[in-house]
Amino acid sequence: MASSNLPRPDNESARLDALKRYDVLDTPAEEVFDRITTLAARYFGMPIALVSLVDETRQWFKSHYGLEISCTERRLAFCAYTILEERVMVVPDAMLDKRFADNDLVTGPPHIRFYAGAPLVTEDRHLLGTFTVIDQRPHWDFGPDRQGDLADFARLVMHELERRRALAQAEAARAEALRANSAKTRFLAAASHDLRQPFQAMELLTGVLAQRLQDQADNLALLERVQEALHSGQGLLHGLLDIATLEAGTVEPTISEFRMCNVVKRLVREMSALAERKGINLSVTECRRSVRSDPLLLERILRNLISNAIAHTERGRVLVGCRRSGAVLRVEVWDTGPGIPLDQIDLIFEEFYQIGNPERNSRKGLGLGLAIVRKTAELLGHHIGVKSTLGKGTMFFVEVPLTQAETEPAETTEAQTQTEFAGRTIVVIEDEERQRGALSMFLESLGCQVIATSSATEAVSRVRGGFPPDVVVSDFRLAGRKTGLEAISAVRLAVGQRVPAVLVTGDTDPQRLRQAKRGGYTLLHKPFRPEDLKQALTKAFTNRRG
Structure with missing residues (x-):
C-alpha cells in the first residue's frame, strides 16, 4: 500500500511544464543513459540503478538497470519525495521508514530495502526526477562522499538531457528553416x-x-x-x-560538345559596349579547345563572371583567357579592380553578399551573381575558384572537361545564321492580351505576317485550309489548363505538316521543361530580349530547312 495523498512540490505546475519541454517521456532507450546506469550500479555496488522522471501520475524510467518494469504509479514512487527538495534523499532501510514500510515495492517485487536518489535539476531549478540506486538489503554507510558521487551522476544525466534537448531544438530550427526556404x-x-x-x-x-x-x-x-x-x-x-x-532543382543540364571560343567570343562581343562606356579594355585570348558542358549554363557562369569583373574595375582591363590543365580547360577572367580582402574570399559566393555596397544600392545588383555562379557550377560538376591581390586585381576561373576527340565541332558563322524575316508567316498563340499584342507588334515590325490567336481552337480555325505557317510561337501555359504543347500539336495536325515551333515559357517546373525537351521545340525563357526571339526563330527556320 501507499498513500494517494503524496505531497507535491509547490511549483508542481511549472515543474511539469519544464519536464514536457524536454520531450523525453516515453521515448526509446538510449545508449548514453544506459551506460550511465550500468556504470553507477557497478560503482556503488547496487543491483538497480535508474533514471526516473516524475510526471502527473507515474514515475517513468528513461533507463532502468536491473529492473524489468519501465514505470510505476506515482503514489508508489520514493522519487515523489526526492523531488520535494534539492538534495540527495537516502532511505537506509525502507522497512523502518513509516513512509515506505507498507509500500507495494517494499513488501513485494522488487523488495526495496535501500534507496538513494539525487534530484535531476534544470538550470531554472525545476526538479524533473531523480538518479537512483536501489538494493534489496539495508545500507547504513551511504555517507556524504557517496551522496556527493550520486549527485555527480545526476548532474551527468542532466547534462545529457540538456544536450539531447539542444540537439532536438537545433534540428527543429533547421527543419523549420528548410521548410521556410x-x-x-x-x-x-x-x-x-x-x-x-x-x-x-x-x-x-x-x-x-x-x-x-x-x-x-x-x-x-x-x-x-x-x-x-x-x-x-x-x-x-x-x-x-x-x-x-x-x-x-528544376534546372536540368543538357551536355554537349562545343568550341569554347564560340561562347567566350560571343560574351565579349555582347559586353564590349558596357566595357567601352567605362573606358575599360575588354579582350579575349584565342582558344581552339572543345569542351563538354551545357553551353547555356556555362554561358550563364561566364556572363556573371565577366559582368562582375567589368562592374568592379574602374580603370585598366578585363581579360578572358583559357589554358589547359590536365583533362580540363580552365577559363579565367582577370580584372585590374581593387581586389578582394582575404577574409571575404569565402563570403563572396554567398547569396546577397556584396563588397563595397553598404548602402545596398540596387543599381549595383543584389549580390546574387556569384551565388548563381557557385550553384550552377555545382550543378554541372565544374570546379570554380578565385585568386585576388588587394590593389592589383582578381582572377576568377571555372574548370570545364575537355572533349576526348581530337576533331573540333564545326563552327557556325554569324553570316550563316542570319535569316530574312520579311514575308514569314508566324502563328502566335498567347492567351494574355498584352503579351499577345506586344509579341505580334514586334514580329510585324520585322516584316512578318502574324496570325495572332488566344487559344489552340482559334489557331486551328485560322490556319485550316490555308498555307501552312513558317513557324508557331506559343506560350507554354494557356487558359483552361491547356498547354502550348497541345496547341502546337493541334496546329500541326490541322495543316498536315510538322511546322517548326518556338515554345515560350516563364515556368520552371522540371516536368514541364522535360516535356518541352522531348517535343524537340525551341525553348525560349521569359523574360527574353528581342534578339533572343530573333535567334529562336532563326533556329526554328533552320530546323525546317534541315
Missing part, C-alpha cells in the same frame, strides 16, 4: 511565369519603339535610358528567379 523557393519557382510577364511585354514594346525611332536621335537616347532601367530591373528579377530555380 523550401516554401520561398517553391513560391518563386511557381510564380516565375507571372513575375516575368510584365517585363516580357515591356521588352518587346521597347524593341518596337527602338526600330521606329532610328532616325530620332534625342528620342532614341531617351528610350535607351528606359531600356537600361528595364534591363536593370529585369536583371534583379532574373537573379532571384535563377537562385529559386537552382534551389528548387
